[in-house]
Amino acid sequence: MQTCARIVTCCLLAVLLLACSAGESNVAQGNRDGILHFGNGSEPQGLDPHVVTGVPESKIIDALFEGLTRKNPWTLEPEPGAAASWEFSEDRRVITFHMQPEGRWSNGDPVTAHDFVWSWRRALDPAMGNLYAYMLYPVKNAEAYATGKIDDPELLGVRALDDMTLEVTLNAPTPYFLQLMDHYSSFAVHRETVERFGKATDRFTRWTRVGNIVSNGPFQLKGWELNRRIVVERNPQYWDNDTVRLNGIVFYPTENAVSEERMFRVNQLHYTGDVPLNKIPAYRSLPNTPFVEAPYLGTYFYLLNTERPPLDDVRVRKALSMAVDREAITRNVLYGSNNPAYSITPPGTLGYQPPQLFTYDPTEARRLLAEAGYPDGDGWPGLELIYNTSESHRKIAVALQQMWKDVLNIKVTLSNQEWKVYLDSVSEMNFQVARRGWIGDYVDPNNFLDLYITEGGNNNTGFADPVYDDLILQRAPRAATQEERFALFHEAETRLMEQMPIIPIYTYASKHLVHPSVKGLPANLMDFINVKYIYLEDVPLTEFKLE
């Protein structure tokens, strides 16, 4: 028995020793071999650019594919992608793209204008069920085709003049159109490959699997282990392969930000998709901190149901909004990593500054509430605030509940709902106050302001103003200059905030942990990463000791 126990002990020790000699970390190995280890949030739904939606998907698809343009990560200006150059017609409604002469798919086939024509038809085909089809709506007849009003794809405003020339006709001049060209819904897919595995619009095929997929981006798919990792390697056929500096990227589905942060701390990741809120102060205080934060094109706000009392009274809506001390929230709840918001459009989108019609003003808030018939909260019928279950949403809701109690002496009840239940409540307008966030798909005030057109799919407040609709839908697109256009947006946004169908709370910030060895990955407003420019410097590994 004793010998037996000894043997067991020895074995256990051996296992432990083996475990301890864990070897080189991912980061050390990656820095040597040019492989980036990237925390990517969650397992992607898939890799078909016309099927998926979501940020983790976009990061991988951006590495594998390339649209007509690709944003410069420092300036966010479009740079040549699958198209080498482009020019606009006089009225700015027709764009002619000239394809990269050396553009190749990963199997060596040339990337042609026909690829884009076929792919855009696929992206817009109603049978495809593409949730992002609307990104191509500025193209002539795209909306009619995608909603089944016309069924002749020849009528779409996209055609190949020859192999190397693509002509796109728009409904109206669209200043942000080139930005949409590096959104994955406008990417080209390889027709022969797609059709080899099924119908063009079939969602269930295996064409995106390792060994099947053919792509045209700087990287190609090498490995895909579900819920474990996706590995991409350099695509030697890529036209700008000389610029690409990484040899590969490993994407990890790091759903749990807390575990992700621990992996980063022991050098298993170069980059995290998120940072747990309560770790921010500790990381900030590190010398040479890996914590990177930057304004992000998104606004966090509450929707007000203007069709239900007491919120059908604009004075009540304003009183609620003015009673919110946004500075206190960003400072105390969010650890100073976000900026207070007073309007729907985040400040500084292409130089556009949204109006600020109000500030934190308890006195005025109380006066407005009294005027609406609830002096010092007397006769207040009660109000319910819903949010989707999450600790950070709860903290903010509790803070606002308290502020409304302190300033207006009114009672607001909180109710958290599971994600899909919450989505259902919001889209059915089955709420009084509901949490909401909106992240821009492209840098332009239009992306935020067109939410509130009458009966808009994402309006969800009951706000309806024909003048507003006219400004956003008719007058702004026809504006001759950007200044004029922004002035019209400003006018519209002022009308919106005078009616206060939403309570803006803060503008988003992107937060990441980035290992000091990672270069060429600048923070920007879109949290956009251009994998072409990333490289790894062999710096000595640091230990991140948090206190």
Place this chain on the structure above:
Amino acid sequence: MWRFVVGRLLQAIPVILAVITVTFFLVRIAPGGPFDSEKAVIPEVKAALEAQYRLDLPLGQQYLAYLGDLAQGELGPSFKYPGRSVNELIAAGLPATAELGAYALLVAVVLGGLAGVVASLKPNSAQDYIPMSVAMIGICMPTFLLGPLLVLLFGIHLEWLPVAGWGDIPGDKILPSLTLGAAYAAYIARLSRAGMLEVMSQDYIRTARAKGLPEWQVVTRHALRGGLIPVVAFLGPAFAGLLAGSFVVETIFQIPGLGRFYVQAAFNRDYTMILGTTVFLSTLIVLFNLLSDILAAWLNPRLRAQYGEA
């Protein structure tokens, strides 16, 4: 014995059918659908999607179609992961989960059994109280607390073991197995202590002692077999529970297992995936219960006689 096994298998069919039916209709009653997203979905797009997944058919017809597919072993396409079938997703998640479950069970049996036996040898002494108090703490301590604590200690402060991963770095399977196994080890400790105490007071143990056998031989040769019967009865459901309940541990340690898919499926209203995993796991639970009954019968002659007569 065979009649017992076949009988139990036949009983399982209505059970699993009931599970399918209840799950099928429950997930559809839940508010929100698989295609709802934060951004409004164009009605035409939604209609096209629903047609691709047969959601445009009347509910009864969908149910029958699902049963038809199931009879052929097809669990249908996933809603959340277009291009992947539920069969494929389960096949992808199962190995990691099963391996984790097996290691956790091993941890549970070795640690729990040892603690229980040791405790039972000197009841109501320090040798009893200490392991049993630890076991009580083990039962009370949820995995979402124990996991991060172990990671902090062994992964971050001592830097002995990896903090996450599965099969990537040597040793990364140790902490998840310990975390998942701990609560079960605690149960097994209590079960085996109780079982051993009962057996140790039996006449045949007295006889064994009277023969002059050293105490450790009394325990290993005579007492263990009888004393561990309650543990064996617990193993089947425990292993099924480990498979179905490993979600938290899989999330903490980033393990590519079935549990994560299962819970995500519920959040995403991935109807086919919820149904597929439920059917799969309930079948497993039924099977493992049966297995542990058979094993218990093999260990316990009295039960064997009873099944033989039945």
